[in-house]
Amino acid sequence: MWEALKRLYHRMGSPKWFYEISARWLPWFAIPAALCLIVGTVWGLAFAPADYQQGNSFRIIYIHVPAAILAQGAYAMMAIAGGIFLIWRMKMAAWVAAAIAPIGASFCFLALITGAIWGKPTWGTWWVWDARLTSMLLLLFLYFGVMALQKAMETDDTSAKAGAILSLVGLVNIPIIKYSVEWWNTLHQPATLKLTEESTMAMEMLIPLLIMIVGFYLLFATLIFMRTRNEVLWHERKKSWVKKLIEAEK
Template sequence: MWQWLVRLYHRLGSPKWFYEMTERWIFWLALAAGGSAIVGLVLGLLYAPADYQQGDSFRIIYIHVPAALLAQSAYMMMAVAGAVYLIWRMKMAAWVAKVIAPVGAAFCLIALLTGAIWGKPTWGTWWVWDARLTSMLMLLFLYFGVMALQQAMESEEASYKAGAILALVGLVNIPIIKYSVEWWNTLHQPATLKLTEKPSMHPDMLWPLLIMIVSTYLFFALVVILRTRNEILWHERKRQWVRKILES
């Protein structure tokens, strides 16, 4: 098993192998992401019962929670890719970190906007300087900072290195986001899903949420793969195998 993982790690570091292998994944990822999104949204918006306190306004949870979870996960993936680049100088890791940054920032922005829309009928205001909201806003700024550093220097290597260092430093914000509702008295409700506790949601509400979370991660994987393939074509454009692809 360990040898297989090591072999896979080295293969993923090969731009040519990654490009050729992911060609097979794109259609199925798109089909799975689109199909699960349709199922999740139909179940969540049309069939899930209204919340006894929030009414139908709670249904934004099917966009808000998956986006918020993905924004945090994407940041951790970006930081790990940055660490791999810093330690082993694997160029594929730097490209993956680069393409994750704007995708993660987009989902973070979606989480903040849908949270504001949800907060208006629930709290009576679009925004409060709540610990959870403020730490999520800091996450968005960290994404922007990483993207800026990745483009700021003439040396591509130095830009990747600076972005990776900031991404690793910013990891301290992830546990703050997660535990902010427990460490401080906040308006934001506690976590909807916990691995150590039975979900409090009714199954008719819970299953659409789980499906939407899976759909969001599948969509994220699809977008990152497509963007990474573009990075490969750009950086490897002088190689013979890329020229053949572009010519065809």
């Protein structure tokens, strides 16, 4: 098992190998992603019962919660990739981190905007400066900062390093987001999904939510593949295998 993982790690370090294998992997993520998102959306919008307090506005949960979970998960992955780059000097890890940043930022934006739209009918306001919302906004700014640093320096190497360091420092914000609803008095409702205890949600509402979360993650994987493939082509553009590839396209 350990040996197999080590082999996979070393292969992942090879841009050419990744480029070739990811072409074969892509449909296995893209198609299930589309299926999950379609089934989850139709189920959540048309078939799940309305919430007894919030009515139909609660259906926003089916995008708000998956987007928020993904925004945080993506950030952690980006920081881990950055750490791998810093410690083991694995170039592929830096390119994956660069691929994740704009995707994560877009889902963070999505979580914030759907939260604001949901807040209006539920709390009577688009925005409050409470702990959960503020820490989530900070996450968006951290994404922007990492994206800027990844392109800021003279060389690709120092840029990637700078981005990786900020992403690791910003990791401290992730537990703050998670526990913000418990540590401070916030308008935001506490977590609906819990790993260690039973969820506070009825089954017929919960299942489409879980499908949507899986769908968002599969979509995320698809998008990482697409963007990392571009990063590989760009950074290896002077290598003969990429040159051949481009020539063959014409």
